Amino acid sequence: KNEVEQSPQNLTAQEGEFITINCSYSVGISALHWLQQHPGGGIVSLFMLSSGKKKHGRLIATINIQEKHSSLHITASHPRDSAVYICAVRSLGDKLIFGTGTRLQVFP
């Protein structure tokens, strides 16, 4: 079993829909990251969380440390949001462990 699990693996949506991507982890962590990777490989760091909730534009990330779970929400989705979203945790052993990613496609 992977230490970081994401669901769903693939997600399709119509423009304007509300999207949720989930991340569960089984190790103790000091921080959790949400990353976005567009076709071609470039990775952008969206959020780094150690507790609570963060918001940036149409993106919201939450984390529940007790339940070892985080969610990434996209409100009013747009085709330019189409990308792979990756959850990564920094373990207490100070290593970055990645989920396998969620491939999101938003259609006009």
Added chain:
Amino acid sequence: KAGVTQTPRYLIKTRGQQVTLSCSPISGHRSVSWYQQTPGQGLQFLFEYFSETQRNKGNFPGRFSGRQFSNSRSEMNVSTLELGDSALYLCASSKSVFQETQYFGPGTRLLVL
């Protein structure tokens, strides 16, 4: 402010050869991490450097090595290349190592024939 740069962007090598990849972090960033991304294994952590010291290493064989220079630039080296080393190698920099946002470079795509 210039972003993280990686050179070369693309590389083709044959089995048994060695390769050196370079990463220049954002100015003022002292931490550099390296990652390997393959279709089968996804993203995996290789190493992390801070102020010329390797702080952390992932579960890769000793053929994978790296270093960081006094100007924070970093190199990674893979010796005796294998077909399975074909991957996108990404580096990321941050100001420090503790709970900092990382900024990723565009990656070096290595193909081993």
